[in-house]
Amino acid sequence: MNNYVVATIKSWNIDAFHQRAKQWEGNWHLFTEKEQLTIENLRKINPRYIFFPHWSWLVPNSILTEFNCICFHMTDLPYGRGGSPLQNLIILGHNKTKLSALKMSPELDAGPIYLKESLSLEGSATDIFKRATETTFDMINTIIKSTPSPTPQQGKVVKFTRRKPAESELNSSMSLEEVFDTIRMLDAESYPKAFIELGNIRFELSDVYKSGNELKATVTIHEKSE
Template identity: 55%
Template sequence: MNNYVVATIKDWNIAQYNKRTPAYNGNWHLITDKKELTYSHLKHLNPKYIFFPHWSWIVPEEIINNFNCVCFHMTDLPYGRGGSPMQNLISLGHTTTKLSALKMEESIDTGPIYLKRPLSLEGTAQQIFLRCSALTFDMIQFIVNENPEVTPQEGPVTAFSRRNPSQSVIDTNLDLDAIFDHIRMLDADSYPKAYIKHGKYKLEFTNATKSNGALTANIKLTLFE
């Protein structure tokens, strides 16, 4: 029976792993700490695939070169290679995207594609991540069952830059629709929230809704550090 590994750090992916993998073919192993992702440990397991849904660290070349490593990227690759894909897509006005499952290479997001599936960008970042997580494990199951061949990425390359926390500040010159998108695209657990600096205070915005030309949101007020 084949062994399979899922390496992830996000609670929503860990919950999907615990819910879904008992019904999948093979023996499954979960890694949630980068200290556990070692060549010696993986060599002992000898997994057919290692899946990386939302992994935040560079995977060592020794692992990439010796195992079938599959990562997931929230764009229709090669469009949108790089960091913060969801936030960049929403900032550019996209309402839908594709989740790409690709074979990991040493270069970021350049590997050949196993499959792609459509993904809605409606709702808060948290809702999108939860939706993406469920879709990711559907795709994992498909790869395990069907062993699809990879195909090279095709088309013009568009690169995204990883966002930093300073970009979470709300530009008050934007219209309400853009401010709404800015708030919702940062509204997820462990992500820096959209905010406005007012005097010595920081006003963070979550749970935004729009109605009758007005925007309503929860506000958390703290001293600005």
């Protein structure tokens, strides 16, 4: 019987693992901590695939070389290699994208592609990530059943830059639509919320929606941390 590993840190992926993996053949293992992902642990499991739906740390080259590692990137690769794909896509005006399942390589987001599936960018970041999770686990199911061969990326390489928390600040040059997009694209667990600062006070915005010609949102107000 084949062994598999899913390595992820986000609650929506962890929930999906517990719902989906029990329906699949094979022995499934969940890693949610950086310390679990060691070559010693993986050699004991000897996984056929290691899937990375959302992982915040670089995977050592020794693991990439010895095991078949697959990650899921929220762009139509090679367009959009790099950090903060969801936010960069929305800033650039995209309302849909592709979710790319690719073989991980030492060069970030440059490995060959197993599958691509369409993904809507409507709603909050949480909505989009949960939608992506359903698609991701469908893709995992396809990969373990059909074992497709990955094919090299084709097309012009466009790289994205990881956003910094300071870029979440709303400013007076933004249109109402840009304010709406900035709030919604950051509205997910562990992401720096869109904010406005007045002196030592920070206003963080979430749960935004359109109401006629206005935006309405939840505002959390607190003193700035040093």
